[in-house]
Amino acid sequence: MREQLFGAAERILLRAGPNALTSRAVTAEAGCAKGVLHRHFADFDAFLAELVRDRIRRLDDQAAGLRAAAGTGAVADHLTAALLDVFGPIAVAVVSLVISRDGLRAQLRAGGSTGVPLLTEATALLASYLTAERALGRIAADADVDVLAPTLIGAGHLLFADREGTPPDAPAVRRVVTTVIAAVVREP
Template sequence: MPTGVHIRDVREQLFGAAERVLLRDGPNALTSRAVTTEAGCAKGVLHRHFADFDAFLAELVLDRISRIDTQAADLRDSVGAGTVAETLTRALLDVFGPLAVAVVGLVTFRDELRARLRQARSAGGVPILSEATAMIASYLSAERDLGRVAADADVDTLAATLIGAAHLLFADQDDAPGNEAVHRVVNTVLAGALAQ
């Protein structure tokens, strides 16, 4: 992009470009040059808005984590509706979209990014996975309060197990698993935890 041409919403343009590179070519290909080339702008544009490339990546991940808040609100709104297993299946399919899986891989791949995210986030653990676990635990807790999940169910362990099992389903496949595979995992994890 020529110098002097105004770019609208630079941050989102760069984030979108980074997502496309990450999804198409993986974390090894994600460089500042690849991002700015994909965004159609000069490399200096990224460095004018972010201290360095890892600062850019940290902001990208934090921005994507904030989207889980919207998913969490939607999940809270579904408490008491449908079956617990169906609701959790939909939630896991939403959480583990291709971008989320790619971002988890990116965080695992870059040491400096993990360090920056540890400083920026109050939650421990792996970004996105930790927030998704909290979201699922909150939902299960609300369902337990309604009596649809057993009163003695350990919702924190159930949530962590669901996120871990779902991540394994999604992380190492070229094609995302379907509704049936995720539903099977949910039913297995929840066996004995639903109120009778």
Template sequence: MPTGVAIRDVREQLFDAAERVLLRDGPSALTSRAVTVEAGCAKGVLHRHFADFDAFLAELVLDRVARVEHRGAVLRDRAGEGTVADNLTGTLIDLFGSVAVAIVGLVTSRDELRARLRESRPTGVPVLTEAAVVIASYLVAERDLGRIAADAEVDTLAPTLIGAVHMLFADRKGAPPQEAAVRKVVTAVVADAG
């Protein structure tokens, strides 16, 4: 790309390029060069906006965490509508059908990235931890509406749902699970809460 040409929304362009590389080629292929080639910009662009590549990756993860939290607001607004199983199934398919599984692989494969993320998120796996909080918040809203049992252990149900459905999506190269398979897991996990 010629120098002096302004790039609009550089951060988002670089994040989207990184996501495409991550989804297509996996965490081991995610390099600053791969990102800038995918984004169609000079390598120096990334380093002008981020201290180093791990700082870039940390910001990418945090950006994707913010998206999960935004989805959480949408899910909470659905409390009382449709069925609990349908709402959870749709949200979990949306979560794991996106870049979430690849982000987990990225975080677990890069020690420096994990160390940087631990500075602001001392426990859990980024994206999955926030997804569990989102699900728990939704389940509390449904419990308050009487749509799940008053004694439902939402703080146990939420990570159980995240873990069980994550296992369905964990094979990055395979076909994603059918909606019916996700619904079956969701229904089994929340059966006693209903």
């Protein structure tokens, strides 16, 4: 039931944005009684917080795969692919949701999240990968990955933030990535 409710919430976010997301809309989309949501979650913000945490947990697999790719291929290609994954349509909608709901942010911060949840964890994902590449000598030893990672996430978010426009293509994302890492990349 939990996954069914999350799927319903994601469909509403994609179709109509965060303002359309209500407990009644979610349960109607999921095809269940309104009480079902409240049986599984303390309130609607608790449901939304768990939805965001679920999206954050999905980044863990991506982080492991990205770190495993360190030392192979081109750094810019890996970072471009990571940004394209991080800023998929659902993630962009979830970030909009987090930004628009004070109660949701309060729930997430009470659980230990900082900054803008999902973007903060995506930043950590990129920093982890850049650290691995720096250890392999493919990124300059003096590169500040704690500045590079949020710079990439911020630039990526600006590229993808327009939920109603056409998302940028891989070459546009790669152009941003190569510009940000140009001074520190040490690949042949």
